[in-house]
Amino acid sequence: MSVNLQINNFWIERNERQLCRDLSFSVSDGELVRIAGDNGAGKSSLIKAILGWIPIEEGLIRLNGEDITHNRDLLLFDQIYLGHTPGIKSILSVNENLRMYCPNASEVALNEALQQVNLELFDDTPAAQLSAGQKRRVALARLWLTKKRIWFLDEPFTALDAHGVAALEAKIQSQLESGGAVVITTHQPLYHLSPKTVELTP
Template identity: 40%
Template sequence: MEHTNPAELAVVDLACGRDDRLLFSGLSFGLRPGQVLLLEGSNGSGKTTLLRTLCGFREADEGEIRWCGQLLEESSYYADMAYVGHAEGIKKELTVLENLRFALALSQPGHYGIDEALQKVQLAGYDDNPVHTLSAGQKRRLSLARLLITHNILWILDEPFTSLDRQGIDLIETLIDAHVKQGGMVILTSHHDLSLHHIGLQRIHLDSCL
């Protein structure tokens, strides 16, 4: 579906609760190509709940979310968005290569082919390895390769640095930086101090959104 308006995510007066407890309310923000939004807050402040709401996994209690000026269900949002959460979204019974081919069959091709993406995330040579034999860090790298081979303007990442060493953290920051410079958009949560030097970094602290 072609965009009728420039790519932009607009969140207006959003409120979400859990177990009869209000997590945040009156939350409004916008995100355009070339920008990164870092969600901060204490445990239980609603960071993962917000990401799941943005992904359409749950409904907000109040407010609305628009993509390219349209409500999500009326837009190309779900084709333009990719999510990587605590569960990496990969099938453990398949091999590395089979997982990436499966992801590519469901999406439009991205900037990288499978071989190049595996090189980028330092999984070259693991093509035929079943995912259940990979370490936690390698599974996280595979989920990132999935982002590289598919075309998604908006990346939504929940604690993407989990289970990664310093080299893996630097790799993700490099991939995020490249994605944004190519006109992409990123929303993420992290307890890690980011080393992103472009000017498009925004921060929202959910503890202040009550």
């Protein structure tokens, strides 16, 4: 299935502050779109508005030509979102956290995902005992398990070491080469990726 996501004339306000107005861009097969802007510019809010989690004042969103402005079900069905926080349960083990998000994944697939993020020795470790970087890598392991076509990654490089950054960049490149699409916010330089940039300015 192809990916063609069009954002047309988005206008977003939060707490009586205008974050963007008449913002338009598209995301297509094999394309990486980087949302850029200063801290507080509204990058995270823009992603959440696209997904329908916060309201827009005006605008239109189409997925493969279909107007989904008032019903994001088609988009939500075929996307994965990773936010600022890892979104994992501290009382669960690393393996249990992945199983919660990916209940149909095989043990082989789970083990391979953990190997990709260098956590294969921590599969039975409670998440509460992990460092911030390890918790981030648990969340990112979901990318090795998903078949979703559109990824929304909000500051995914936070708390990652050089090896983690390289592994994630390689996985993003693999997603693009397979025909998927990625929308990302990051302050991390993308040395091995070539994004299309959407700039949010005050």
